Amino acid sequence: MPxxxxxxxxxxxxxxRSLGPVQSAFLTGLRERVVLGVRTxxxxxxxxxxxxxxxxxxxxxxxxxVSATGTVTTWAWNPEPxxxxxxxxxxxxxxxxxxxxxTALLHALDVPDAxxxxxxxxxxxxxxxxxxxxxxxxxxxEPAQDGQAAGRTPAARHDGAFDDPVTGIVxxxxxxxxYSPGRAQTAYLRGLAxxxxxxxxxPSCAKVYIPPRGACxxxxxxxxxxxxxxxxxxxxxxxxVNIKAKNLDIEVPYVYAHIALDGAGLxxxxxxxxxxxxxxxxxxxxxxxxxxxxRFPDHYRPTGEPDADYDTYKELL
Amino acid sequence: xxxxxxxxxxxxxxxxxxDHLKSTDELSEVEMLMPVLHEVLGAxxxxxxxxxxxxxxxxxxxxxRAFSFTMALDGVxxxxxxxxxxxxxxxxxxxxxxxxxxxTGEADTALVYSYGKSSPGSLRDVLTRQLDPYYQAxxxxxxxxxxxxxxxxxxxxxxxxxxxLATVAARSRDAASDNPHAxxxxxxxxxxxxxxPLRTGDCPPIGDGAAAVVLAAGDRxxxxxxxxxxxxxxxxxxxxxxxxxxxxxxxxxxxxxxxxAGAFERPVDTAELHAPFSSQEVVLRRALxxxxxxxxxxxxxxxxxxxxxxAGLVRLGEAAARxxxxxxxxxxxxxxxxxxxxxxxxxxxxxxDA
Ligand SMILES: [Zn+2]
Numbered sequence: 001m002p003x004x005x006x007x008x009x010x011x012x013x014x015x016x017r018s019l020g021p022v023q024s025a026f027l028t029g030l031r032e033r034v035v036l037g038v039r040t041x042x043x044x045x046x047x048x049x050x051x052x053x054x055x056x057x058x059x060x061x062x063x064x065x066v067s068a069t070g071t072v073t074t075w076a077w078n079p080e081p082x083x084x085x086x087x088x089x090x091x092x093x094x095x096x097x098x099x100x101x102x103t104a105l106l107h108a109l110d111v112p113d114a115x116x117x118x119x120x121x122x123x124x125x126x127x128x129x130x131x132x133x134x135x136x137x138x139x140x141x142e143p144a145q146d147g148q149a150a151g152r153t154p155a156a157r158h159d160g161a162f163d164d165p166v167t168g169i170v171x172x173x174x175x176x177x178x179y180s181p182g183r184a185q186t187a188y189l190r191g192l193a194x195x196x197x198x199x200x201x202x203p204s205c206a207k208v209y210i211p212p213r214g215a216c217x218x219x220x221x222x223x224x225x226x227x228x229x230x231x232x233x234x235x236x237x238x239x240x241v242n243i244k245a246k247n248l249d250i251e252v253p254y255v256y257a258h259i260a261l262d263g264a265g266l267x268x269x270x271x272x273x274x275x276x277x278x279x280x281x282x283x284x285x286x287x288x289x290x291x292x293x294x295r296f297p298d299h300y301r302p303t304g305e306p307d308a309d310y311d312t313y314k315e316l317l
Numbered sequence: 318x319x320x321x322x323x324x325x326x327x328x329x330x331x332x333x334x335x336d337h338l339k340s341t342d343e344l345s346e347v348e349m350l351m352p353v354l355h356e357v358l359g360a361x362x363x364x365x366x367x368x369x370x371x372x373x374x375x376x377x378x379x380x381x382r383a384f385s386f387t388m389a390l391d392g393v394x395x396x397x398x399x400x401x402x403x404x405x406x407x408x409x410x411x412x413x414x415x416x417x418x419x420x421t422g423e424a425d426t427a428l429v430y431s432y433g434k435s436s437p438g439s440l441r442d443v444l445t446r447q448l449d450p451y452y453q454a455x456x457x458x459x460x461x462x463x464x465x466x467x468x469x470x471x472x473x474x475x476x477x478x479x480x481x482l483a484t485v486a487a488r489s490r491d492a493a494s495d496n497p498h499a500x501x502x503x504x505x506x507x508x509x510x511x512x513x514p515l516r517t518g519d520c521p522p523i524g525d526g527a528a529a530v531v532l533a534a535g536d537r538x539x540x541x542x543x544x545x546x547x548x549x550x551x552x553x554x555x556x557x558x559x560x561x562x563x564x565x566x567x568x569x570x571x572x573x574x575x576x577x578a579g580a581f582e583r584p585v586d587t588a589e590l591h592a593p594f595s596s597q598e599v600v601l602r603r604a605l606x607x608x609x610x611x612x613x614x615x616x617x618x619x620x621x622x623x624x625x626x627x628a629g630l631v632r633l634g635e636a637a638a639r640x641x642x643x644x645x646x647x648x649x650x651x652x653x654x655x656x657x658x659x660x661x662x663x664x665x666x667x668x669x670d671a
Pocket of ligand 1: 202203204205206207216217218219220
């Protein structure tokens with residue numbers, strides 16, 4: 001379709017998550033440059049540690065300290081680092097089995113090229129300068145050149161106690177999209193830009209949907225025939241908003257209503273203005289008030305016509 | 318577990334899929350899905366009102382549209398109110414739910430569909446959000462990176478090499494030459510490393526698509542389809558989430574699911590494997606004991622079209638369609654979810670006279 005609407009859309013969701021006792025000890029330990037693992041019932045040491053045994057589901061709390069040096073168990077060369085990854089120069093993803101651990105930790109390895117990494121390579125933690133109690137307190141790994149074979153250094157017991165333990169993390173995330181509303185909604189938005197309300201009629205039940213979504217949800221068939229509705233309509237039901245919304249410059253109380261535009265098969269919603277809030281009623285006839293450069297009516301105001309008869313809009317409630 | 322045949326026989330009686338495309342900007346999700354729903358219902362002659370249960374699979378993160386599955390329901394025609402459910406994963410798991418519903422006898426027919434629009438976002442980054450938020454997600458290890466770690470482990474273990482992986486990729490795209498719905502049709506050069514050891518050719522295309530199947534029980538299935546694809550068993554199993562805990566060269570969850578689904582009771586002639594990366598086919602072939610006599614991914618598989626949340630259901634649909642048209646008597650279908658084949662579903666399908 002020519003002139004399809006598109007717009008950038010960023011989703012950001014900074015989840016705040018609490019930590020259990022094992023995760024708290026591990027992440028606090030990283031802040032203090034100590035790597036902790038947890039011992040399972042059968043004596044295996046899991047690094048990074050979890051709170052329940054992955055095999056038996058038993059609760060596990062037996063913390064041990066392992067080495068900050070270990071062995072690469074597998075690797076992958078990343079020639080083009082992506083936003084938010086640990087290093088912004090080409091690096092190797094690695095799974096590292098730290099000495100004293102039986103499982104491997106995922107992280108980045110800072111080496112100049114793919115020929116500088118192989119499974120079995122000895123590596124050690126490079127600590128971040130500023131550490132907050134997060135997996136990124138490990139800035140990355142770097143070659144250790146310690147001349148040792150893969151170590152079976154026994155893990156030492158650790159009580160997991162630190163001053164000022166970390167009890168939660170904030171995990172920020174941002175994903176970027178290019179949003180396209182599709183055929184039906186593009187046509188609707190283009191109509192609105194010309195201050196026209198263009199819906200689509202269902203070929204099966206003849207209902208006119210506005211905004212159109214491309215399908216009749218009752219019949220499950222595509223809608224295609226464009227139908228202009230309104231501009232005036234009838235308030236089918238409403239509520240009185242008494243709490244001011246954040247970032248919204250509208251005085252309370254105000255009325256938010258369902259409005260059945262003339263010719264539409266279902267009601268849309270909008271704010272009612274130009275009339276005291278306590279005089280808005282079901283059946284009130286309204287028309288849109290457009291503001292400059294807006295794709296949507298700012299609000300709807302009374303037309304001055306007599307109220308609509310209940311029977312004319314009761315199916316649209 | 319008793320043999321499922323003791324409960325009730327359930328079959329896939331119809332399958333439809335969209336063309337899987339790099340982008341479908343002109344279509345909303347429901348606009349992309351609706352023709353597929355009409356096609357699959359049309360194949361059975363059933364109207365929406367004759368479907369006892371509807372189950373779908375999708376994920377809001379792909380297109381960044383919250384509750385997108387409720388909008389997709391517009392394409393079903395959900396009035397009068399229908400019995401409906403949704404899974405936030407591949408539609409293969411929606412099929413599993415519908416299969417169980419039919420086994421209970423609460424429904425005789427079911428519509429299962431799934432869809433994914435990956436084109437609006439950056440899929441490799443989006444998929445990092447399925448990882449554990451404490452130890453993995455903050456590092457943003459993308460889906461290709463995780464698969465590459467698995468591929469290198471396979472190479473180190475001597476189970477494959479880059480040349481063998483290239484063969485898997487070429488065979489898949491070549492097979493897709495006959496599949497009008499596939500996104501990548503015909504073999505092509507392996508290209509550069511995306512994340513070494515995986516090259517462009519080892520990775521699935523990123524795109525948009527939808528799929529749907531109709532399930533029916535017993536004589537209802539025989540009435541709706543000349544040669545129903547009877548589900549002899551389905552099972553799904555999951556492994557620990559952290560990839561550092563697992564042996565990435567093995568897939569014990571696939572193995573167990575296949576055992577429980579009865580896959581090893583008799584040989585299969587066809588296997589549709591949801592192996593998005595060439596290296597993962599190596600893992601699955603070993604877990605499933607598939608030899609060269611089995612036609613693996615005759616549709617081209619996920620290396621030819623990998624619509625997220627639909628590609629697993631497509632495997633079940635493609636396997637069933639081969640039985641419908643008499644090209645297979647006993648087929649295995651596999652679906653996966655999560656990083657490095659974390660969760661796996663295996664189904665065994667058979668034609669009536671097999
Ligand atoms: Zn209709």
